Each structure stands twice: as C-alpha cells, then as structure tokens.
Amino acid sequence: MSAIIRIEHLTRVFDVSKPWLNRVIERLPKALLTAVSDVSFEIEENSVYALVGESGSGKSTIGKIVVGLVPPSDGHVKIEGVDLATETDRDKVEAVRADIQMIFQDPYASLNPRWRVREVINEPVSAKGGDVTGLAEKLLEQVGLSAKDAAKYPHEFSGGQRQRICIARALASGPKIIVCDEPTSALDVSVQAQVLNLMSDLRKELGLTYLFISHDLTVVQHMADKIGVLYLGRLVEEAPRDRLFDAPKHPYTQMLFAAAPRMDGFGREVEPPKGEIPDAINPPTGCAFHPRCPIAVDRCSKERPEMRKIGDTRVACHLAE
Numbered sequence: 001m002s003a004i005i006r007i008e009h010l011t012r013v014f015d016v017s018k019p020w021l022n023r024v025i026e027r028l029p030k031a032l033l034t035a036v037s038d039v040s041f042e043i044e045e046n047s048v049y050a051l052v053g054e055s056g057s058g059k060s061t062i063g064k065i066v067v068g069l070v071p072p073s074d075g076h077v078k079i080e081g082v083d084l085a086t087e088t089d090r091d092k093v094e095a096v097r098a099d100i101q102m103i104f105q106d107p108y109a110s111l112n113p114r115w116r117v118r119e120v121i122n123e124p125v126s127a128k129g130g131d132v133t134g135l136a137e138k139l140l141e142q143v144g145l146s147a148k149d150a151a152k153y154p155h156e157f158s159g160g161q162r163q164r165i166c167i168a169r170a171l172a173s174g175p176k177i178i179v180c181d182e183p184t185s186a187l188d189v190s191v192q193a194q195v196l197n198l199m200s201d202l203r204k205e206l207g208l209t210y211l212f213i214s215h216d217l218t219v220v221q222h223m224a225d226k227i228g229v230l231y232l233g234r235l236v237e238e239a240p241r242d243r244l245f246d247a248p249k250h251p252y253t254q255m256l257f258a259a260a261p262r263m264d265g266f267g268r269e270v271e272p273p274k275g276e277i278p279d280a281i282n283p284p285t286g287c288a289f290h291p292r293c294p295i296a297v298d299r300c301s302k303e304r305p306e307m308r309k310i311g312d313t314r315v316a317c318h319l320a321e
C-alpha cells in the first residue's frame with residue numbers, strides 16, 4: 001500500500017484579534033490562535049485514518065485544509081503527490097480536486113432546500129459540464145434509497161436519509177478520497193450504525209480512502225484502520241486502531257479512552273477527561289498537556305516532546321514507553 005495523502009508539518013493560524021480600533025483603545029495585542037501546529041501524517045490508499053480529540057483540537061481545520069476549503073499557514077498537504085497550494089498545473093489541480101470530497105456533520109445544512117435531490121447530487125458533475133444521465137438515480141440506489149427519490153426535495157427526508165443523499169452527492173464525481181467530518185454525530189443513535197455500515201460497504205466496494213473526523217471513540221473503533229490523536233492542534237499519538245485501543249501510550253490518549261463508553265454493551269458511567277482545555281491563543285509551554293497530565297515532571301513544562309516511534313506507535317511524550 002502507498003500513501004495517497006501526505007501531510008507534512010501542517011500549521012494553521014487564525015487571527016482572532018479584536019477590530020483594530022478596539023485594540024488601540026483597549027491597548028490589546030494581536031491575538032493569534034494556532035488551530036493546527038506542525039502536524040505530519042500519511043494516509044494509505046484504501047484505508048480509514050481517524051482523527052480524534054476533544055472539541056477545538058483542530059480536527060475539522062485539518063479536514064478543511066485537506067479538501068482545500070482553508071489554506072494552510074505553513075506546511076504541505078500532498079494528495080496523490082500533488083500539493084494543491086503550490087501546484088501551478090491547473091489540469092493536475094482539477095483532477096486531484098475531483099478525487100477528493102467532503103461529508104459534513106449536519107445533513108440539514110449541507111443540502112440546498114430549493115433544489116430537487118437530482119440537482120443536489122448531480123451538481124458536482126453538471127457544474128463541470130459532465131454527463132449526468134441517470135447519475136443521481138444510480139447513486140441513490142447505491143446509498144440505499146430509491147431512484148424515484150431523485151424528484152423529491154431534501155425536506156421530505158429524515159436525517160439519516162439526508163446523510164445518504166450527502167454521501168451520494170460526494171460520490172457523484174467518482175472520488176478516491178472522502179473527508180468525513182463527524183458524519184453521524186447529528187443522527188439518532190439507531191440510524192448512526194446504518195450510515196456507518198453503508199460508508200464501510202461503499203469503501204470496500206469503491207476502493208475509497210477516508211479521513212474520518214470524530215470525537216466518538218466507539219464510532220472510530222468501528223471504522224478506523226489507523227488513528228491520530230490531536231491535542232490543542234498537535235498530533236500527540238498515532239497508532240493502528242487495535243494497538244491504540246489496547247495500549248494507548250500518551251497520558252492524554254489514556255485519559256480520553258478512560259472517558260469513553262465501552263463497546264461491550266455494558267456501558268458504564270462516562271467521566272469526561274479531567275481538567276480544563278487550555279487557551280489555544282496562549283498555550284502552555286513545553287508539552288501543552290502538562291497542566292492536565294497526571295504523570296508530568298519538571299521537564300514536561302519546559303521542553304516540547306518531539307514525535308518518536310515506539311514499535312508501530314508514534315508518540316509525543318517524554319515519558320511514554
């Protein structure tokens with residue numbers, strides 16, 4: 001297997017300063033928020049790579065950078081070897097853009113209510129002058145709906161059915177990669193499993209690669225081949241799924257997994273990870289996790305741990321073994 005996506009030293013900084021006049025009056029400095037900081041990882045073709053982490057850890061920002069919705073401040077995203085931010089050959093860029101699509105969390109906000117489902121699904125292809133004869137009907141059947149649904153409007157469908165329509169739309173241009181940003185978190189639990197199973201089946205059938213963004217570890221355990229754990233914009237641990245679930249090495253991953261409901265059907269009381277998430281505008285020195293870390297030592301507040309390899313895990317912690 002080879003890497004279809006290579007993310008190298010990716011950084012994204014947002015200027016969250018107050019307006020200029022307020023800053024002058026209140027004597028405030030510029031406020032820069034580093035949402036993603038020096039993140040590097042690769043995704044193998046035809047695999048599922050999940051990004052997990054608490055709210056605000058930078059998961060969605062990475063997803064948006066990968067599909068080209070947000071430009072990086074620094075670093076590179078190479079898809080099939082092409083860096084979309086710097087590539088000058090427009091044909092190459094267009095070809096790679098068609099190979100990558102995104103599914104969002106909210107299937108209600110993602111569909112234009114004034115368009116019939118046929119137009120919604122066909123749009124990525126028709127906008128480029130492509131042939132859409134029978135396309136929406138074929139895709140609707142592929143995602144478990146009926147060809148007749150093409151004539152209906154989005155409001156005539158339930159949440160799970162709408163997400164199926166979003167999946168059909170994402171498939172219209174024949175992509176190789178789909179970035180899935182919390183694709184089932186807005187759905188009823190009973191419907192979540194059906195949509196996840198559909199996504200798994202489609203991946204196998206069509207040889208797709210997923211970058212799967214979720215804060216739900218149960219969903220991640222079901223879907224992912226490899227998992228990257230983000231904390232305050234940095235990748236702190238990466239490992240194959242079973243390795244990460246069996247033996248998480250970073251204290252943050254351990255804390256996150258301790259808080260997750262169990263998959264054995266005997267769910268237990270869920271305790272959220274302890275401590276406050278620090279301010280991303282003024283992150284802690286050294287390891288950003290050290291103020292919440294139960295095993296932190298002096299060095300952790302002074303020196304930022306580099307990512308290092310231990311077996312098939314990569315971990316950024318001075319103390320992990």
Ligand SMILES: Nc1ncnc2c1ncn2[C@@H]1O[C@H](COP(=O)(O)OP(=O)(O)OP(=O)(O)O)[C@@H](O)[C@H]1O
Binds near residue numbers: 033055
């Ligand atoms: N356009 C933006 N302008 C300013 N700050 C932003 C912008 N987009 C994201 N951020 C900030 O960047 C950080 C990372 O946000 P991001 O949405 O990537 O995190 P996340 O892990 O996906 O969280 P969630 O699960 O809540 O969506 C947060 O502090 C967020 O407030």
